[in-house]
Structures are given as C-alpha cells and as structure tokens.
Amino acid sequence: MNVLNFINSFFSDNAHWQGYDGIPTRVGEHIQYTLMALGIAAAVGLPVGLLTGHTGRGGNTLALIATSARALPSFGLMVLMFILLGLGMAPVMIPLVVLAIPPILVTTYEAMRSVDPAPVDAARGMGMAETAVLFRVELPVALPLILSGLRSAAIQIVSTATIAAYVSFGGLGRYIIDGLYQRNYEKVVGGATLVAAMALTTLGLFWAVGRLAVSPGVRRRSAGGAAG
Amino acid sequence: MIRIDSVTKRYPDGTVAVDRLSLEIPDRSITVLVGPSGCGKTTTLRMINRMVEPSEGTILIDGVDSRQQPVNTLRRSMGYVIQNAGLFQHRTILDNIATVPRMLGWGKEKSRSRARELMERVGLDATLAKRYPYQLSGGQQQRVGVARALAADPPVLLMDEPFSAVDPVVRKGLQDELLRIQEELGKTIVFVTHDIDEAVKLGTMVAVMRTGGKLAQFAPPAELLSRPADAFVEDFLGADRGIRRLSFFPSAGLDLLTAPIVAVDATAEQITAAGAADTPYLLVTDADGRPLGWSEPRDLTAGEITADRLLPYGRPFVAVTDSLRAALDCAVLSPTGWAVAVDTSGRATGVVPQQAIGEAIRGAHAQTAADEARDAEPDEDGKAQKVAP
Ligand SMILES: Nc1ncnc2c1ncn2[C@@H]1O[C@H](COP(=O)(O)OP(=O)(O)O)[C@@H](O)[C@H]1O
Ligand SMILES: [Mg+2]
Numbered sequence: 001m002n003v004l005n006f007i008n009s010f011f012s013d014n015a016h017w018q019g020y021d022g023i024p025t026r027v028g029e030h031i032q033y034t035l036m037a038l039g040i041a042a043a044v045g046l047p048v049g050l051l052t053g054h055t056g057r058g059g060n061t062l063a064l065i066a067t068s069a070r071a072l073p074s075f076g077l078m079v080l081m082f083i084l085l086g087l088g089m090a091p092v093m094i095p096l097v098v099l100a101i102p103p104i105l106v107t108t109y110e111a112m113r114s115v116d117p118a119p120v121d122a123a124r125g126m127g128m129a130e131t132a133v134l135f136r137v138e139l140p141v142a143l144p145l146i147l148s149g150l151r152s153a154a155i156q157i158v159s160t161a162t163i164a165a166y167v168s169f170g171g172l173g174r175y176i177i178d179g180l181y182q183r184n185y186e187k188v189v190g191g192a193t194l195v196a197a198m199a200l201t202t203l204g205l206f207w208a209v210g211r212l213a214v215s216p217g218v219r220r221r222s223a224g225g226a227a228g
Numbered sequence: 229m230i231r232i233d234s235v236t237k238r239y240p241d242g243t244v245a246v247d248r249l250s251l252e253i254p255d256r257s258i259t260v261l262v263g264p265s266g267c268g269k270t271t272t273l274r275m276i277n278r279m280v281e282p283s284e285g286t287i288l289i290d291g292v293d294s295r296q297q298p299v300n301t302l303r304r305s306m307g308y309v310i311q312n313a314g315l316f317q318h319r320t321i322l323d324n325i326a327t328v329p330r331m332l333g334w335g336k337e338k339s340r341s342r343a344r345e346l347m348e349r350v351g352l353d354a355t356l357a358k359r360y361p362y363q364l365s366g367g368q369q370q371r372v373g374v375a376r377a378l379a380a381d382p383p384v385l386l387m388d389e390p391f392s393a394v395d396p397v398v399r400k401g402l403q404d405e406l407l408r409i410q411e412e413l414g415k416t417i418v419f420v421t422h423d424i425d426e427a428v429k430l431g432t433m434v435a436v437m438r439t440g441g442k443l444a445q446f447a448p449p450a451e452l453l454s455r456p457a458d459a460f461v462e463d464f465l466g467a468d469r470g471i472r473r474l475s476f477f478p479s480a481g482l483d484l485l486t487a488p489i490v491a492v493d494a495t496a497e498q499i500t501a502a503g504a505a506d507t508p509y510l511l512v513t514d515a516d517g518r519p520l521g522w523s524e525p526r527d528l529t530a531g532e533i534t535a536d537r538l539l540p541y542g543r544p545f546v547a548v549t550d551s552l553r554a555a556l557d558c559a560v561l562s563p564t565g566w567a568v569a570v571d572t573s574g575r576a577t578g579v580v581p582q583q584a585i586g587e588a589i590r591g592a593h594a595q596t597a598a599d600e601a602r603d604a605e606p607d608e609d610g611k612a613q614k615v616a617p
Contacts, residue, residue, distance in 0.1 A: 122308060
C-alpha cells in the first residue's frame with residue numbers, strides 16, 4: 001500500500017467524519033488552538049514590534065529575545081510546562097505562543113524600519129500627529145511584511161499544534177499520535193495530510209487578506225520594484 | 229513675516245549646523261537659502277516649522293515666537309515640500325493632496341474637490357487623480373508634493389531642494405510653474421537649494437550660507453551678482469557671474485533692424501531694397517514671417533530662394549521680454565553673429581548684431597552704476613526687475 005491509498009481509505013471511511021474523534025471535530029480543535037496561540041502572540045508581538053519599529057529603539061534587545069525564544073524546543077517546553085503547571089491549556093499555549101512571537105515581533109519591527117523615511121518626514125512636517133503617522137503612514141506601507149510575519153507564525157503554529165495531543169488534548173495531532181501508537185498508518189498519514197491542508201489554507205487566507213488590506217499602491221511597489 | 233533672530237542649532241553630537249543666523253524673510257515672495265552641502269540650509273528650514281528645535285535664539289512668525297502655538301498647529305499653517313516629494317505610496321494622488329484638509333477636519337468630498345482644483349493649478353492632468361505615486365514620473369510626483377503642500381492654502385511654503393532630483397528639462401518646467409504659482413497665490417516661500425542658478429532664477433531675496441551655518445550674504449539676486457560680499461560668495465557664484473548678470477537686463481532697449489528681413493517669396497525689388505540696408509546678411513523668413521535662415525544678399529534670387537541653402541540662425545530671443553543674456557546667447561549661437569528677435573508667436577520682429585548687444589550691455593552697466601550711486605542706501609523695494617533669462 002502506498003501513501004495515496006492510505007489517504008484515500010482514511011478520508012473515505014465514514015466513521016472518520018463524525019463523533020468526538022471525527023475530522024470536523026479535530027479540525028475545529030486545531031483551528032481553535034491555532035487562533036488562540038496566534039491571537040496571543042499577535043497581541044504581544046504586534047504592538048511591541050510597531051512601537052519599537054516606529055521609534056527605532058530597542059531593536060537589539062528585540063533580536064536577542066527573538067533568538068533566545070527560537071532556541072527553545074517547543075516540545076520540551078511543553079513537557080516542562082506540563083510538569084510545572086499540570087494538565088491544562090496553558091502548557092499547550094505557552095510553547096505555541098513562544099514559537100509564534102519571534103517571527104511576528106522581528107518582522108513587524110523590520111517592516112516598520114524599512115518604511116521610506118521621506119513620507120514619514122513629510123507627514124510630520126505637515127503637522128500629522130504621531131499616532132496618525134504610525135497608523136496612517138507607516139503601517140499601510142509596512143503591512144505586506146507584517147502580514148508575512150503573521151503568516152509564517154500561523155504556519156508554524158498549525159504544524160506545531162499537533163503536540164497538544166501529547167498532553168491529552170485534541171486537534172489533528174490526535175490522529176498522528178494515536179495512529180503511531182496503534183500502528184494505524186492510515187490514521188497517521190490522514191492526520192499529516194490534514195495538517196498540510198490546513199497550512200495551505202492558512203497560506204491562501206493570508207493571500208486573500210493581503211489582497212483586501214494592502215493598498216494597490218503598496219502591493220505593486222513590493223511586488224515589482226519601484227517606478228521612478 | 230518670518231524673522232529668524234540670532235538662531236543657533238547645535239546637534240547632540242556637538243555639530244554646530246547653524247550659527248547665530250538672523251534673517252528677515254519678506255512676505256509674499258520667494259526667499260532662497262543657498263550654499264554648499266552641509267552648510268545648514270535644511271536645518272534652518274526645519275527650524276522654521278520646528279522639525280528641528282533651535283538651541284538658541286528665536287523664530288518669530290508675524291511677531292510671535294513660533295513656540296507660542298502647538299507644534300502641529302504651526303506646521304499645518306506651513307506647506308512642506310521635500311526633495312523626493314515623500315508621497316504616501318498607499319494613497320491615490322487625489323488622497324495624497326487631500327491629506328492636510330482631511331487632517332483639518334474638512335469633509336471627504338470638500339477635500340477631494342479642493343485636491344482636484346490643486347491638481348489643475350500645478351499642471352497635473354485630472355486623469356492622474358486615481359493613480360498611485362509609483363505610476364507617476366519624478367517630475368509629476370514633485371508636482372503632487374507641491375499640490376499637497378498648498379492644499380489647505382497655508383500662507384507659508386517651506387521647500388527643501390524640491391527640484392534637485394529631477395532632470396534639467398523637467399526642473400526648468402517646475403521652476404517656471406513655481407514662479408507662476410507664486411505670482412498667482414502670493415505665498416511666502418522659503419526655498420532651499422544648493423544650485424546657485426536656481427537661487428538666482430527663483431529668489432526675490434537670496435541668502436548665501438557658508439559652511440558652519442553662517443550667513444555670507446543676503447541680497448536680491450541682481451545685487452548678489454553685481455556685488456558679491458566677499459571672496460566666498462564670489463567663488464560660489466561661479467565663473468560666469470558676468471554673463472548670468474545679464475539675465476537682469478531687459479532686451480527692450482535693443483535697436484532692432486527690420487530692413488534686412490525678406491520673405492522667402494520676395495520679389496527682386498524687395499530683395500534689392502533689403503540689400504540697400506547694407507548689412508552683410510539678410511534674414512529670410514517664411515510667408516508667415518517666421519525665420520528660416522541667413523543669406524548674403526548677392527546669393528538671393530527672387531523666386532529661387534530655398535530654405536536648405538540658408539545659414540542657420542541659431543535660437544531666436546523674444547523681443548522686449550527676454551533678457552540681454554538671451555539676446556547675446558542668440559548672437560553667439562548664430563554663425564553670422566547676428567541675433568534674431570521674434571514675437572511671442574515666433575514671427576521675426578527684427579535682427580541685431582553682436583556689437584549692438586555689446587553696446588546695450590555697457591549701457592545697462594552704466595545705468596545700474598548710476599542707479600546704485602543715486603540710492604547708495606540699498607532698500608528692499610529697489611531690487612532689479614527680473615526678466616526671463
Ligand atoms: N540630526 C543631526 N545630527 C547631527 N548632525 C547633523 C544632523 N543633521 C544635520 N547635521 C549636520 O549639520 C550640518 C548641516 O546640515 P544640513 O542642515 O542638513 O545642511 P544642508 O541642508 O545645507 O546640506 C552638517 O554638518 C550635518 O552633518
Ligand atoms: Mg539639505
């Protein structure tokens with residue numbers, strides 16, 4: 001049997017489409033973990049990144065924190081949190097958030113720093129308030145890069161959220177872990193396929209958000225180089 | 229009026245960018261700050277709208293210390309134009325221009341119709357309204373920058389090397405446009421440039437600054453060219469100061485000869501009559517009176533004159549409104565040494581030889597010397613009438 005057969009039989013089995021271990025439930029749980037972790041990471045990373053990027057201060061500290069956070073293995077961190085905090089959502093969320101903050105923080109900072117200083121100078125010179133400079137002049141131009149930071153954070157969360165299953169939570173990791181344990185490779189491959197599909201969906205979603213939220217004036221510039 | 233009163237700027241690293249500078253910037257005219265790179269022009273300009281705070285001294289706007297009002301209120305009363313326009317790339321041209329009106333709380337429609345009005349004023353085609361900055365040329369972007377600065381009709385316009393990044397042809401267009409706008413709107417403009425030609429062309433008053441942020445001379449351009457304050461200013465004005473000064477002498481006094489002009493379809497009698505003027509060359513025009521070229525009288529035969537056998541006439545100057553510089557340039561360019569004067573529609577109104585232009589220049593110099601001797605006290609209104617170069 002090859003992988004395609006595994007996939008085929010996994011998805012054509014009616015039993016996999018219902019109940020607490022059904023695909024809709026597991027996908028729903030996985031989405032829930034992902035949104036939660038991404039939400040928390042963005043709530044921390046975006047404001048800090050926007051502010052440090054806007055003022056240009058604290059860039060080195062940021063880089064240091066981000067590098068340290070990246071060095072932490074998610075799985076090890078989860079086990080540690082599980083031992084320290086016991087069973088609960090926190091041991092799952094903490095490693096996911098720690099994983100997602102560096103790309104959001106660093107890219108947001110970089111995005112703000114890379115905004116052309118001339119329009120910012122012009123905006124200040126015409127008497128625009130500092131918050132307006134940040135949100136109406138810098139942010140719209142930095143948006144494509146910021147979104148790309150959020151996107152890579154989201155993709156990493158989607159694939160890493162499978163670890164939740166190790167501490168008896170749900171999500172798509174259930175199929176993989178249970179499948180491995182039961183030597184049910186159909187289930188393992190099915191779970192992995194779903195994770196990959198979710199990652200692709202995430203990519204698609206971010207593309208759509210980019211189309212809607214990024215001004216054509218900026219999109220063209222970042223896509224095809226500047227015109228004089 | 230903007231008065232810069234003994235202002236010094238010392239940056240945190242100890243650089244003294246501006247050193248006890250005092251300047252009175254007259255209302256409703258263009259004051260140019262010019263000088264070599266790093267002499268403190270930008271710093272001076274940015275102290276006026278408090279993008280840079282002076283370390284010492286005060287800046288008075290209509291007699292009131294500029295620190296009396298909130299900084300953003302001050303800035304909104306002054307248009308600000310920078311070198312690369314600094315347009316907001318995520319906004320359309322129309323919305324870029326409407327920025328300050330929107331900030332001041334005007335409605336969306338009112339702001340946009342005002343923006344449309346300004347596009348026309350600065351010579352931008354209405355079809356560009358919905359475009360984004362990356363779709364415009366450098367010169368067009370700079371026009372948008374000027375329109376954006378003018379949108380809320382501020383009495384003051386601060387411009388920092390606004391035309392330095394565009395090519396010479398476009399730059400000339402933008403300069404002419406600025407002079408026209410200034411004439412129409414009567415703004416108080418402070419204009420920074422490192423280009424002395426631009427300064428002389430645009431400035432009602434020109435402040436020449438030297439490295440270290442010191443004022444070297446503050447004078448109308450004609451006076452700058454005729455009486456540079458010291459060796460630095462003289463050096464900065466460049467080698468052809470004498471020629472450039474001619475821009476300030478009108479060509480109105482030139483004696484234009486009309487006799488040595490014949491039409492391409494002239495009769496034998498007309499050619500003989502023109503030859504009687506006893507000039508070495510005759511100017512041949514087309515049937516409409518537009519110059520075609522020069523010829524020696526004996527080479528012209530009625531009915532057989534063809535344009536391709538004529539000597540080129542170079543570039544004509546516009547009689548009366550162009551300066552002696554343009555007339556001289558025209559004579560120098562012409563292989564015959566004679567300049568062709570035309571009216572605004574391009575018809576030849578007369579011809580004049582180099583020697584006559586030389587005499588006119590000597591006459592003009594004598595006249596200015598006499599004028600200067602008369603009012604030895606230079607007064608602000610006594611500035612030379614500037615004519616097109
Ligand atoms: N923010 C700053 N910090 C320190 N030195 C500065 C700063 N801005 C300008 N300078 C220095 O001040 C001097 C004048 O600069 P500037 O006003 O920009 O000159 P210009 O516009 O005439 O070229 C230069 O020596 C420049 O290096
Ligand atoms: Mg400068």
